[in-house]
Amino acid sequence: MDRRALLRATVLGAGVVALPFTGWSAAYGAAQAAPGPYGPLRAADANGIRMPRGFSSRVVARTGRRVPGTAYRWHQAPDGGATFAEGDGWCYVSNSEVLAAEGGGASKISFDRDGRVVSARRILSGTDSNCAGGRTPWHTWLSCEEIDRGRVFEAYPAGGAAKARPAMGRFKHEAAAADPVRKVVYLTEDEPDGRFYRFVPDVWGNLAAGRLEVMCAGPGTSGAFTWAPVPDPGGAPVRTRHQVAAAKAFSGGEGCYYANDTVYFTTKGDGRIWQLDLTAGRYRLAYDDSLVKPGPPPLTGVDNLTGAESGDLYVAEDNGSMDVCLVTPDGHVSPFLRITGQRRSEVTGLAFNPAGDRLYFSSQRGRTGLTTGGITYCVKGPFRRP
Template sequence: MDRRTLLRATVLGAGAVALPFTSWSAAYAAAQPGAGPYGPLRSADAHGIKLPAGFTSSVVARSGHRVAGTGYKWHDAPDGGATFPDGDGWIYASNSEVPPPAGRGGASMIRFDADGRVTGAKRILAGTTSNCAGGGTPWDTWLSCEEIDRGRVFETFPKGGPAIARPAMGRFKHEAAAADPDRKVVYLTEDEPDGRFYRFVPDRWPDLSAGTLQVFCAGDGSSGAFTWEKVPDPGGAPARTRHQVRAAKPFNGGEGCYYAGGTVWFTTKGDGRIWEVDLGAGRFRLAYDDNLVKPGPAPLTGVDNLTGSSSGDLYVAEDNGSMDICVVTPSGRVSRFLTVTGQEKSELCGVAFNPKGDRLYFSSQRGRSGLITDGITYCVRGPFRT
């Protein structure tokens, strides 16, 4: 039984469905399956990927193999990822979710020129464990998060420099991070069946070495007002951070996290939900619930990593599910953007657009074999909406 099935068995999801990427007052119409913005998927290509017309895929890197044009062997179990501008080109950073024994995870980067050709690759974090998701920052660092009990956040420097542990951001089973430059905070998800949603408030933005860890507090429902309360002991020992504040709201298996325009979205894989937090209005609600899609079956299951495009579309990768990346549009339509075939023992992760928005990177963490040594990182090109 996979991780998501174990978590999902602990709860029966219930709630409403709402539109992402809309103003709070407009977000009450239900998001439902519909025709995608790019049309139906074609037959699988040479890489086993079903894509809409006009889109093509390529393999960027394979675990244990040298990244083309470099001497660097790509890490095992590629997971969360992000891109950063780099001169006329860009950098893609990726985590390595290798489980214990300790010290076998970390993160790597690949550098591309203006035409998308690989010009370099290297390790940017080593000696860590189960680096699952994470998040990029506006100052072009990658926050790599350990998904283990009392895990840490490491700030890494894809453009050069040694990684730095950031214990002030809390010691818990970290998943994803999303920087909010407007409020000068970083949001954090926790991958536990009773995980919490946090924010870290640095003493001096953007220095993450010191600050206050706060936890999201709200009632038992799926929508309403919320507040933030300080976590007394971010170190999480002996009491775990999620158990220190009585009013903290539990979320079933926190996964991906994404911030844009005054709203933060995060996924919970245990109940198949996307949550939407309107930070200006001080309100939260469901953006998606795979139990409530009609008619079924839901096109999006196994919600995991997510990112957004410049058009306002939300792209969500599946952990298991049917190995899809789905798109949720501002008009409230949920559809499959792509499907990876023949890799049912894997999961999709690391979704990230390059700075121009004409390439989407993602990984199949365990490829066709289902082994962590068989990960594949892909790039999809095509006429993405802007």
């Protein structure tokens, strides 16, 4: 197996990509604006997407309409997403951030080796406000409810009934990221005083039982951190975030991504990306929109994020200018694409296909600003390689 094939296998098997952000700016303690590696954004295409030269977009699905080539109607408010290898192609899984009565849960679209739609179907139903989530190394999708005392559900894109995983905590869940080295799953909480958690399963690969822990650290933006058990993961009557006095508060936890002994997560309330060095047991700011000098910052409303084989990090905006921004390993931040004419929406569900040449994402509310206006896209092009 050559190096590129090995990297792709790593992405497929464990969701791990080398993201060596060791060169990020020391002057302000966070990444800074700089020209992007692909050049400037060109005029919007027929789908209203601005991208660099060499990239192209297509609409994959629209809320309430049949996914092209299938009889399945795409769900409302598409949110967090991931891809999985499937046959000689792959599938894209997407959450629906609406109540169960409106069709909340998750769906998937299957593609052949050339990226053509093969089928589409529901993989999770009867759940509320499924926002983000995360894939596991054993090829399941963790779909997270963003409601008070929400649950994590483990869905099976390859087939099988989804299962609730209450041991992972009952709180306002956002995203999840599996760490196959430490055999834990990291979890964000979308509250103004949310916490950052990890779930330690009794048996790796089985999330039915285990221990929920919360990150503990001082009030600063860098330093050492530890983990402490959450006494009552059920969160009643005392919510999980208020059970451990030393737990560090974060302003609106959003996206979460693990790679190369490091976990990254975003906090939308203060426009930050946080970086935890899991080997050293230390954390720091990787990006802060208020520290970009000179302004204005290229990335605001930080939300969902994912990584590429190149070591680049891709971060979606909630509102703002509806950008997906790129953060390079040397700490340069720039817009990679922009969805035009949809300022009342947000960008969600960032996920690369297994080959790394297609990026899937959604505009959750599209042009209408309503949950019924969602659009799911795919951008193809010469993404950087290691």
